[in-house]
Amino acid sequence: MIKKLIKRIAGLIFILVILSFLVFLLMYLAPGDPAEKRLTSQGVAVTKQVLDAERERLGLLKPFLVRYAEWLFGVVRGDFGVSFKDDMPVAPKLLQGLKNTSILALSSLIISIVISFTLGIVSAEKKNGIADHIIRVFSFVSNSLPNFLIAVLLMYFLCIRLSLFPVIAKGDFQGLFMPVISLAIPMTGRFVRQMRAEFMAQLSEDYVTGMRGRGVKRRFILFNVIRNSLGHIFTIVALQIGTLMGGSVVIESIFRWPGIGKLVMDSITARDYPVIMGFVVIMGTIYVLINQLSDVLCHKLDPRTRL
Amino acid sequence: MKKRIAKIKIIFVSILALLLIFVTCFAGLFAHNDPYATNALAIRTAPCLQYPFGTDNLGRCVFARVLYGGRTTIAATFLLVFISFVIGTVVGMIAGYFGGLADRLLMRFADITLAFPQMVVAIAVAGILGTGMTGAMISLGITMWVSFARLSRSHTLSLKNEGYIQTAFFAGKSDLYIIMIHIFPNLLAPVFTNALTQIGTTMIGLSGLSFLGLGVIPPKAEWGSMISEARAYIQIAPWAVFYPALATIVTIIVFNYLGDAVMDYREA
Numbered sequence: 001m002i003k004k005l006i007k008r009i010a011g012l013i014f015i016l017v018i019l020s021f022l023v024f025l026l027m028y029l030a031p032g033d034p035a036e037k038r039l040t041s042q043g044v045a046v047t048k049q050v051l052d053a054e055r056e057r058l059g060l061l062k063p064f065l066v067r068y069a070e071w072l073f074g075v076v077r078g079d080f081g082v083s084f085k086d087d088m089p090v091a092p093k094l095l096q097g098l099k100n101t102s103i104l105a106l107s108s109l110i111i112s113i114v115i116s117f118t119l120g121i122v123s124a125e126k127k128n129g130i131a132d133h134i135i136r137v138f139s140f141v142s143n144s145l146p147n148f149l150i151a152v153l154l155m156y157f158l159c160i161r162l163s164l165f166p167v168i169a170k171g172d173f174q175g176l177f178m179p180v181i182s183l184a185i186p187m188t189g190r191f192v193r194q195m196r197a198e199f200m201a202q203l204s205e206d207y208v209t210g211m212r213g214r215g216v217k218r219r220f221i222l223f224n225v226i227r228n229s230l231g232h233i234f235t236i237v238a239l240q241i242g243t244l245m246g247g248s249v250v251i252e253s254i255f256r257w258p259g260i261g262k263l264v265m266d267s268i269t270a271r272d273y274p275v276i277m278g279f280v281v282i283m284g285t286i287y288v289l290i291n292q293l294s295d296v297l298c299h300k301l302d303p304r305t306r307l
Numbered sequence: 308m309k310k311r312i313a314k315i316k317i318i319f320v321s322i323l324a325l326l327l328i329f330v331t332c333f334a335g336l337f338a339h340n341d342p343y344a345t346n347a348l349a350i351r352t353a354p355c356l357q358y359p360f361g362t363d364n365l366g367r368c369v370f371a372r373v374l375y376g377g378r379t380t381i382a383a384t385f386l387l388v389f390i391s392f393v394i395g396t397v398v399g400m401i402a403g404y405f406g407g408l409a410d411r412l413l414m415r416f417a418d419i420t421l422a423f424p425q426m427v428v429a430i431a432v433a434g435i436l437g438t439g440m441t442g443a444m445i446s447l448g449i450t451m452w453v454s455f456a457r458l459s460r461s462h463t464l465s466l467k468n469e470g471y472i473q474t475a476f477f478a479g480k481s482d483l484y485i486i487m488i489h490i491f492p493n494l495l496a497p498v499f500t501n502a503l504t505q506i507g508t509t510m511i512g513l514s515g516l517s518f519l520g521l522g523v524i525p526p527k528a529e530w531g532s533m534i535s536e537a538r539a540y541i542q543i544a545p546w547a548v549f550y551p552a553l554a555t556i557v558t559i560i561v562f563n564y565l566g567d568a569v570m571d572y573r574e575a
Contacts, residue, residue: 015422023431030435140567144559146511148518149552152534156541156548246426250515254538265519268434280431287424 012292019284020075024068027273035060037271038084058084071277080278085267090274094282097260104259105248107176108183113237116188120195121222124203135192142189147247151182151254179255183247187240194236198229231302238294245283313572320565327558331377340368342375342528354546361546363537369547373554376528379440381558384510387444387451392502395455400486400494402456403463414460417453425450429512433521440523443516447509458501462494500573504566507559514555530555 035054055061059070074081080090116139123135158164158178165178202208202225211221249261256262260279267275330337340358354361360369402410425447432446466472466489475485516522517531525532530551537547 015419018419019423026432026435140563141560144507144511144563145556146515146518146531146559148515148531149534149555152538152541152548153552155538156545160542242424243426245424246430246515249426249430250519253519264430264434268430268521276431276434280427283427284423287427288422291422 008292012288015288016281016285017072019288020072020281021068023277023280023284024071027277028064028067030271030273033060075278075281080281081274083267083272083274085270085272090278093263093275094260094278097258097263098282100257101248101252101259101261104176104179104183104252104257105244108180108187109237109244111180112184112188112191115184116191116195117233119188119192120199121226123192123196124199125222127200135196139189139192139196142185143193145186145189147182147186148250148254150185151178151251154178154182155254175255175257179251179257182251182254183244186247187244190240190243191236195229195233198232198236199225202229228302231298234294234297234301238291241290242287245287309575310572313568313575316568317565317572320561320568323561324565327377327561328381331374331381334371334374334378338368338371338374340371342367342371343526360550361544363533363544363547364540369533369550372528372533373530373550376530376533376551377554377558379523379527379529380510380514380531380555383440383444383513384506387448387513388502388505388509391448391451391505392455392498395452396459396491396494396498398452399456399459400463400490403460404467404482404486404490410460413456417456420450420453423450426512426515429516430519430521433516440513440517440527440529443513443522446516446521447512451505451509454501454505455498459494459498462497463490466490466493496573500566500569503562503569507563507566510555510559510562 033055035051035058038058039050039054059067062070071081078091080094082088083090083093119135119139123132126132155178165174205228208221208225211224245261248259249265251257252259252261253265260282264276264279266272267279334342358368358370360373363369363372398413402413428450429443429446432449433443436442436445472485472489475489480488513522514529514531517529518535520532520535523529523532525536533551534548534555537544537551541548
């Protein structure tokens with residue numbers, strides 16, 4: 001067990017190092033010179049000498065591997081460098097954004113898990129009934145909707161037509177409602193489909209037939225079914241975290257939610273490389289960690305699965 | 308019986324899908340206005356006879372732009388899925404057939420690619436490569452080929468031990484011949500089904516990138532970027548958002564349903 005855990009952690013570190021290397025390589029190969037971009041945005045007349053001095057100051061002239069190593073050691077210590085845009089350290093910006101994104105992402109995750117869990121059970125138990133058909137159509141359609149479309153349509157109907165909500169989100173509960181719903185709808189669609197399949201697989205197991213034969217009450221059967229599918233449900237949820245991260249970039253830009261996604265979109269326009277690199281590294285790390293954790297949890301909940 | 312219902316479903320949805328492709332391919336036959344011609348006299352006109360879907364902020368015909376934009380979206384999606392399909396299948400077959408070090412390296416590489424969140428990588432890559440549909444396609448393609456590679460590898464592994472492959476081998480057929488004539492046709496069905504189910508997701512991803520401004524370069528018509536542009540004046544001209552939105556939803560639903568129907572047929 002401990003040996004396996006160590007092996008996992010080593011694999012994790014390996015993957016993260018590769019991620020950071022690829023990210024750095026990408027920035028290195030990227031078109032556009034950050035030094036020049038920076039100078040022109042500050043209104044300095046760009047001459048050869050000024051440009052070279054600026055490159056020297058930003059450390060752009062050092063060899064690739066040296067720059068990578070310096071950056072990586074900084075990142076490990078929690079220092080993501082300074083922003084090209086305003087010379088402020090990147091880490092606090094990312095952290096602040098991450099906090100806001102977590103509020104948004106976690107609320108929509110919890111809402112869609114609660115809804116899809118209930119719908120999944122109803123749908124699987126009353127297979128081919130009216131409720132099942134309605135739920136399946138709902139989940140199919142919402143799975144086919146891009147979240148930016150949901151956001152734009154919600155904005156039109158709720159903010160402009162019915163003026164129930166402000167168009168630009170403030171940091172309060174009212175401002176949180178629409179981004180959360182736009183993120184939750186497509187996710188719920190996917191969860192319902194997968195959870196329904198999982199519950200149905202459990203319901204067709206021999207132990208369920210046995211319990212039914214012995215006349216065990218419905219809720220006790222359901223209790224057992226839910227207990228046995230919990231491990232897989234963790235995996236289903238963990239795999240959706242990546243989609244959730246991508247979706248929150250879109251949603252945050254639409255609703256101007258001050259999260260890490262909006263930060264990265266602003267940085268892409270400004271070619272502010274340290275912020276983009278920090279974003280990918282942080283999101284990648286969270287994603288990898290969550291997936292590893294869900295594997296371990298899955299094993300704990302269902303010891304038959306291999307770790 | 309179940310199989311027949313599934314078959315009828317597939318035929319019905321395929322006709323719809325082909326219709327969509329046909330309409331966007333021959334957009335010139337249906338749309339009489341130039342999608343790029345601006346008209347200062349007809350800015351944000353409501354839908355009427357001359358402009359069936361109304362006009363946008365620059366007086367461009369939304370109907371024509373939806374049709375031509377569909378060409379961009381659908382063509383880019385199909386091209387991306389096709390390229391990922393080819394690369395993934397070739398890599399998967401080689402890895403599965405020859406095994407050994409190449410197999411281990413390729414699969415390790417595939418595992419690492421899968422360890423990253425796809426859309427996060429796509430946004431960063433597309434953002435850095437600069438705008439343009441090619442950048443958006445590359446950024447999504449980086450992670451997309453992996454599912455094809457894994458699928459075709461696992462099928463190649465199970466096919467490799469079949470009697471007829473052994474026979475072909477002992478009859479002195481070359482590796483290339485065995486892969487192309489015996490293995491490829493046999494794994495085509497499952498891998499093709501996977502390609503179909505990927506179309507909807509890819510379309511969502513590509514139009515999402517365009518919406519963020521990481522896809523097509525502005526004057527070019529594309530549904531995601533049209534919605535993003537028209538969103539600013541949705542109060543005055545909601546039709547400039549609704550019709551591209553409707554087109555996106557219908558297209559994604561049709562292709563997702565096609566993927567589901569084919570999956571049902573193969574399982575039934």
